[in-house]
Amino acid sequence: MSKHNLNSLVETIRSRYLSIRAQIEAAAQRVGRDPQAVRLVVVSKTHPVETVQAAIEAGIRDFGENYAEEALQKIQAFHAIEGLRWHMIGHVQSRKADLVAGHFDWMHSLDSLKLANRLERFAAQNGRTLPVLLECNVGGETSKFGYAASTPQDLEILSREVEQIALLPHLQIRGLMTMPPLYNDPEQTRPFFAKLRQVRDFLAEKFPMLDWRELSMGTSADFVAAVEEGATFVRIGTAILGARPPKSYS
Numbered sequence: 001m002s003k004h005n006l007n008s009l010v011e012t013i014r015s016r017y018l019s020i021r022a023q024i025e026a027a028a029q030r031v032g033r034d035p036q037a038v039r040l041v042v043v044s045k046t047h048p049v050e051t052v053q054a055a056i057e058a059g060i061r062d063f064g065e066n067y068a069e070e071a072l073q074k075i076q077a078f079h080a081i082e083g084l085r086w087h088m089i090g091h092v093q094s095r096k097a098d099l100v101a102g103h104f105d106w107m108h109s110l111d112s113l114k115l116a117n118r119l120e121r122f123a124a125q126n127g128r129t130l131p132v133l134l135e136c137n138v139g140g141e142t143s144k145f146g147y148a149a150s151t152p153q154d155l156e157i158l159s160r161e162v163e164q165i166a167l168l169p170h171l172q173i174r175g176l177m178t179m180p181p182l183y184n185d186p187e188q189t190r191p192f193f194a195k196l197r198q199v200r201d202f203l204a205e206k207f208p209m210l211d212w213r214e215l216s217m218g219t220s221a222d223f224v225a226a227v228e229e230g231a232t233f234v235r236i237g238t239a240i241l242g243a244r245p246p247k248s249y250s
Contacts, residue, residue: 006054014058016240017042020223024234027227038227041087043219043237045070046244049077055241056081064108064235066090068099075103089177089216089235091145098122100130101170107132108177108216108233111145116165123170130170133177133216134162138195141181149199158199162207175214175232176200186222193217193229 017040025035043064044052052063052074064087065071075086087106094115100107101122110116110132123130136158137146147161148154166173176199180192196217204212218226220239227234237244 009051009054010057013055013240017058017060020236020239023224024227027224031228037232039233041233041235042240043089043235044074044241045237046246047241049074051241052078061085062087064089068092068096072099072103094118101128102126109135109145111135111147113161113164116168116171120168120170128170129172131172131174133175133214134173135177136196136199138178138192138199139181144179146178155202159206162203166207166210173210175212175216177216186225189222190225190229193226193231197230
C-alpha cells in the first residue's frame with residue numbers, strides 16, 4: 001500500500017471511529033450511563049495487516065478477532081506497539097486454546113467447561129491470567145455457540161459450569177457475551193440484549209464474589225440498542241473498517 005493510500009485509509013477509519021464513538025456516547029447519555037464505561041472493540045477479522053496498521057495509526061487500540069491463527073500473525077506483526085489489546089470474539093476449538101491463552105488479552109466466547117480447562121492449562125504454562133466472558137445463546141439458535149440461557153433448567157446448568165470455571169486460578173470471569181439473531185430492524189435485537197443483562201443479574205446475585213460487570217453485545221447494525229441496554233463492550237467491524245475480505249482461516 002502506498003503512503004498516500006495508507007494516509008487516506010487512516011483518515012477514513014479515524015472519521016468512522018469517531019462517528020461511532022459519538023453515537024455510543026449519545027446512547028449512553030440517553031439512559032444515564034457513563035460513556036467511558038463502554039469500550040469499542042474494532043473487529044479486524046479477515047482484514048489484512050495493512051488495514052490493522054491504518055487502524056492503529058488512527059488511534060484504535062482494541063481489536064477483535066475470530067480466528068486464532070490469523071490473529072496471531074497480526075499480534076506478532078504489532079507486538080512492539082504498547083497498549084494494543086486483542087479480543088477473541090469467535091468460537092474457539094479446544095485444540096487452539098493454546099494460541100488464545102498465550103496471546104490474547106480477552107476471551108469473549110467461552111462456551112464450555114472443556115474449553116475453560118484447556119485455557120486454564122495453557123494460561124498457567126504462560127504465567128498469565130486471562131479475563132473471560134461466558135458466551136450465552138440467548139436467541140436459542142441452533143446455528144450458534146454459547147450456553148443456553150432461556151429456561152430455569154438452562155440457568156441451573158450454566159450455574160454449575162460457573163461454579164467449576166470459578167475454581168480455575170488462571171481464568172477470571174468478568175461477565176457475559178452474546179450474538180443475537182440478525183434482523184433488518186435493530187430494535188428487534190433489543191430484547192435479546194435485555195435478556196443477557198437479566199442473565200448477568202441472575203448470576204451476579206448467585207455468585208456475588210465474582211466480577212460480572214462486563215456485557216459484550218452489539219455490532220455495526222445494532223450497537224446503539226446494545227449500549228442502551230447495558231453493553232460495556234461493543235464489537236464494530238464493517239462500520240469502521242469497511243467490508244471484510246473473504247476469510248481464509250477456519
